[in-house]
Amino acid sequence: MTGISPNQEQETLIEHIDGIYLVDAGAGTGKTFTITHRYANILEKPDIEPEDILLATFTRNAAAEMADRIARQSPYDPVQLQDAPISTFHGYCYQLLRRYGHEIPAEIGIDDQIPQSLELIEDGIREGELFNTFITRFEDRHPEYEHLFAALNDPSSLRSLIAELAAKGVIPERDGWYRDTGTPLFGDREAFMDLFERENRPNEGANGPTQSDARSSVSGWDATEYVPDAPTADEVVGYPQLHTEPVEQAFDEDREDLLAFVHDVYFEYLEYALARNYLTQGLMLAMAFVMLCEDAAVREQVRHQYVMVDEFQDTNELQFKLTLLLAGENNICVVGDWKQSIYGFQYTTVENIQNFEERISRYKAELNRDETRVKYAVDEIETIPLKKNYRSTESILSLATETLTTPATNGESLDAEEIENEITPLEATSRVDNSHIQAVTHEDELELLLDRIQHVVGNEDYSVEVRDEPASTAEMSVEEQAAAERERLGAPSYSDIAVFTRTRSFARDLLEKATEYGIPIAYEGGVELFDTDQAKLLLAWLRICESNDQRGWATVLEETGCTLSYAREILEAEQYPDAMVTFRDSLRECETIGGFVRMVFDEYGYDGAYANGLLGELTSMHETTLATRSEAIIYIEEHLEAGSTVEIDSSPGEDSVTLQTIHSAKGLEYPIVFCANVNRRAFPHYGRPSSGTIQYREPIGLRQRSVYSEASGRPYVHSHWPYDLLTGCQPSEYDEERRLFYVAVTRAKRHLFLTAGDSPSPFFTELPLEPIEPEPSVDIETEYREDEVPFSITPPERTKPRRMSVHDIMDDSVYDEVTEGRGTEFGDELHEFAEEYARGNDPSPSDDDQEHVVTLLDTLDGTFNPEVTAILPLDLDPQVTLVGIIDLLVIAPDRIQIIDYKTDLTRHAEAEYRKQLSVYYHIAAEQYPDCTISTSIFYTAENECVEVSPLTLEELREITMPVVGENSHPEKI
């Protein structure tokens, strides 16, 4: 990078360690070098030990690299630095919380403790399973939110809403919001009206004013989509503007229920997670925040004399506030580059760095409102820009600047001057600018890419630095430096090239094509492991063993290469090959999933990275439900559906092109960069991750997208007109896509290609480059061997099963019975008590009902499994899976007992409960065909266990069928 000695700006930063510094560290400016030297310099101060300096990074790898480099630059060795706070925010706060946070849940009204063994769940799918169990239970226990649940198309999306709120610093407590952190949820009326006023200003057409942006985005206003009393098009849409009144009315809509709902879900999820000794990353940070706010002694103890935060553009609001609380004095140094802020979807906020001065004062004031938590002054902030770029040529840097002012849509107008004013211009230190910067396009973009790669490799025109010698030094004249640099140049090889794409799917297509031609390309980053042939085959055998599944057999037969028609014959006659039947029977003997997986892969001779990855994933999967095989099937299916990715250790490629998404390329550099797939709808990517029914957005706060209502005469889920109106009045933002573009371009040291197919995006066409259209002709480098991919699978079309709660098939009136009784809280507490007791935690009963539970459980024989998630597929068209939670499943050698607690004072609802228990019955019947199964309701008030005879599957289907259309797929009026 810089050789040995820092440049002047770097020197300034390294030497000045006291005070607040905002470092604008653009791409390739030697940021890590500077930070590590600064750290080493702070250590030289007398009385300063590594534990006095907190160095927070964004990734674990970055933390490890920092520690490694500091060890080389300071008298401390890696072992001494091992316990130093050089860590990610998450890792650091996790330690703090486990050490000092035991009593913290009480501060927000949760009667629980944080144990040493607190588990941090990082696997999204696993957390999803836990959350789904929670939310099913929550729905069960909160009949007052029935109407909200009816409007939710996917309750599991509440999980990401919670994560988002936590990142914003919104934290619930038992009654209301912790330290008023819930304020943003209400929205900012003034800010919104400002925004609206701007969006609703008429545009200037050639013949006078034309409709405002706000008007055009709600031009198709159709009152019939909404509840009957929604404003009509005439009331909303004027010309050339929207009318103000309905917009104000929309902003001021009554959201008391919605806010209470989100509060309760959030709060009870925290309770639920803590009761199970786990937290997610986001919730953990939130609890650490509460701890540092509430416990002055801990705050004093953990505070650091110096705090440095790397990649500050990737922090969220909560992390900013944590930084303030963790600093003991105003020796704070944040380093980052707003132009590389690309993780908005992880709820980071670029404003942390862009409006640093304003935010630091505001957050300090907030934190000090009732007690002085931040003791130091924050009004003197030194901004240090690092300007010297040690990576790219002048031409690359100049194009990079252009990316930030490139419009992302046809109509978008950007104030280029204003943006440029925010950019610290970078100076290239490279003396030889031999850059080729080309925009190339062809209808077959994959061929084009491969063609260009072959064109570049070994081509002197595209020279890159291939030698370290002779080095340039500061003592040399500019001419001497240039001469030295020129001598280091030579023709590039494959490994000098990187291809970046916006989407993983494009990368996968390219990988496939390159393999065909034998061009060495290695994909780096997450792989859709569950979408591989290995995973599909494994899934097939699991299904075969589980239920002699025809799809499974079809996959397995197809893999052997037999023709489709022959496979069909076998399937119809169910005369499977003997070898396969034998194999299936021995597979069925497997007791563990690990053994099962190994056996399948051994049989097929799979021992590569994918096979090992799958084995690892499936064996680490934890046991929450009934049978391991069916659990594995669901696990794979869910991962497949969620498109989840897993990092796989692939064999290190020798001389090959690197292929990765732009996101995963951050921080890296390559001599030659292809920024591929700069196509319409691909890059920039339009549209937000707006899947959830309930959303938070600045400045309108928490809103719901659809509502359940019977106002039109029958049950129906309507679009919610205030949401449509308010979001229609908000401008769309593509700044993050532009920054992504900037990141891609600034990875290049010397040469840069933008490639596009037949419909290039504005990013391609609006850059000041003349597009060229070479005719691709790709040479085959090594013969493509067919047997490397021995089979291709086209699984038969299957409609996605609809997931419904067992409560959907029950008559709503049963809930009324419950509420007329003793309220939901009573029921909740009883269930919690029963669960604890069943787990053997021996809680003491606090009322008669709980006593009765104790009496009951003490008489039962067998293993107790409380709160078991139960999933029953129903053979309907469309396929339906009913999901519920079994309160208690008791497993004895030959007998299975299913018990559901009811706190009702009467038995009016028994007929409805029978449906629920029947579902559980059939699940158990399938899992344990050799056992007698009994299903009972335990009326806790009466201390009586009533056995319920189950409905048949056929009866269940008949009950479910009419509800499917009504609940999960409301027809439009």
Add this chain to the structure above:
DNA sequence: CGATCTAGGATTTTT
């Protein structure tokens, strides 16, 4: 004829 408006098609990133 030009300007403006309206209806349908297509679709991610990951500590």
Add this chain to the structure above:
DNA sequence: TCCTAGATCG
């Protein structure tokens, strides 16, 4: 959520 093609207005 943007964009294009066709409809409609003046």
